[in-house]
Amino acid sequence: MAEPIITFDEPDKKFLPGDKVTGKVTLELAKPMKARSVQIYWMGFSRTWGVKFISYPNSKTIFYGTEMVWVAKDGKNELPAGKHEYPFSFTLPLDSPPTFVGLNGRNEYTVEVVIDRPWRLKKIVDKEFCVTKDMKHEFDIWETGYDWEFTRKIDSGLIFSSGPITLDVAIPKLAFEPGEKVNIEFKITNHSGSAVRQIFAEFNEHGHYHHRCQLTPCKDRFSCPLSIEEFKNARKEMASEKRKVYVAPHSESTFIMPFVIPPEAKTPNFKTGLMSMDYFFYVGIRVENKILVDGLVLGAYIGDRVAKKEEPSEVVREEKSKEQEVSETSAPPAYTP
Template sequence: MDDLRIEYDAPNSVYFPGQAVTGKVIIQNREWIKARFLKICIHGGAHTGWSESERRHRTNTRGESESYTESVNYNATVNYLTGESIAWKSQDGQNRLPAGTNVFPFAFSLPTNCPPSFEGCHGQIRYSVHVELDRPWKFNKKQKKFFSVVPAYDLNITPTAINPMVNTVSKNTGLILKKGLVTMTVSLPKRGYVAGEILPITINIDNGSKAPVRTVRAKMTELSHFHASHGHSTHHTHHKNAEKCVGESRREVNLAPKTRGQSLLSMKIPAIVPSFECPIISVDYCISVKLDTDSLFGGTLKVEFPLIIGTIPIRQMAPLAGSTVPAVYPTVSPSAPPYPVVAGGAVGGPVYPGSSSAPPYPVVAGGASSVYPSAPPVSPGGAQGTVPSAPPPSYEESMYAGKAEDSEVEF
């Protein structure tokens, strides 16, 4: 066998919940291959796992109580998608796959409630298609390729996303010899943002101290929460939290003592997973703003705000000429065409409570004997029809109108 590979129809292998994952398996061989069947499977799910050292007590042979340390494993799994089909099967009993280029198309449906692809330090959410060529008296030939799921999380239907936020903090700087009161008021125009959007931060400073204010800085943090249990028990759930800095901004202020001033910071939202929550993994975001004075001790002030990260930005209101009635840009949500698909299982509740569900798709029950009998035929040059397979829209495209990588890591 010269080549066995999986190709997705979507550029960058990015799909939306509710969409059909379509592609093809290509086998290239100069001579016929002894094989019985080719199986194509799809899997998607969330998994968490870690180990903790815990102190235990036991009674030794002398009847004395002693303590010891035991490593306890915690894990949890939620399956969102499982499906398989026999794409090819030897019909004449000769168990021969013909020589040349053999193309086997596939189509599987994504549930509308599946969370986005995510990689964390204590868990991950992964989606993949894997194929297996059954060869008698030989090791089966296998291949796997991951794809990304990106949700349509519309901030326009999330009530708190448009709310402005203001926070004020005051501090009498200095440790023993106090140098005076410094007050910082920080304001953000809204709570919800999308990747590529600029987050403006307005900082008003009242420096009533004897020391100058040197810098203001902001840091955006991804907050991941993982849940797992030990063995088959679901009553004793353990939790792990992780923080990761995803963006920073800094500016020199040099505000003199006994003066007031204003400083502006801006931060571009990086390409990050949107806020989400599934039964065992959730991701939130926050931004912290700090002010540093020249005081050696107690010279830093800090405020913090929660953020919501979506994929469809809040539409800005643009006034019409000669009218006070604002014009609202229409909400454009990505959607998929009604592909016939192979049924897959899903477990778990809604992931995005505020987002609208994708329309239902016709489902073909059971597997196909060769290729899917009711799936559209695929020519050697590509898939029939048009698939909305472009990557998620950028902030600019969304206002006025993800990337997946192959991985050798086993789920």
């Protein structure tokens, strides 16, 4: 039996919420096939799992649609031989979150074709498509043309300290495209008796997953209204850089660390009532004779600089003759009784 083939009119496009998705299902048969109907489904689901120790997967329907494109009407239950093409078209909801696969959840979008065959299992073929998010607003805020600066005071010892260390971090922006390169500046002012031996930067993905869907998303992972048993935070390190340095006691040094945003970080930051996902840098230093590292967290935004292009409105202009223009601009004739 020939496999039905699902093709999108824009196969490589990352769709935005509100976009129209179009395509067709193609089925080529060398001979007639026993079938009752051919039906096309388009659907989007958001799912979480493993939030509780013993739990069932939770799912939220983003959208769901279907169309019966062919049905046997003559009682023969037979799809004729030849090439059959069935177009489909639907519009994504405005609140569609981006496509995402995380440690404890995912957002997925698919088109599915189902052929109902008498006395046999249904033939099912599906194909995923990608949904993204317009990040223009985030780029306008976090890509301003000047450095973002952060400071942290660090003790040189875990229990016994020989003085404070000041870490100043500067980064030119906090909104990035996948694979983009950025320079992180470390300014270390060492007022302690211990040397600083290392600087580092990590890039992490953080997922916040709910066991059940809420009406509104959490503001952040620290303000979740659910009990600790009904949500889960999961962090995944995606890239890291380390460099050996030496900042002597009672001295000051500045270092520049080039850092590449991992190309696989493609999903834009998003929040829904079922899960949220964001990114952050963890940058810091390692002090001599101290077991733990010290650093600070910098929130980051990832996405493509995409924006909906406004289609120019059609303006109907009435062409006027020179006589009309003159008559409209000239003064009216004088009144005569």
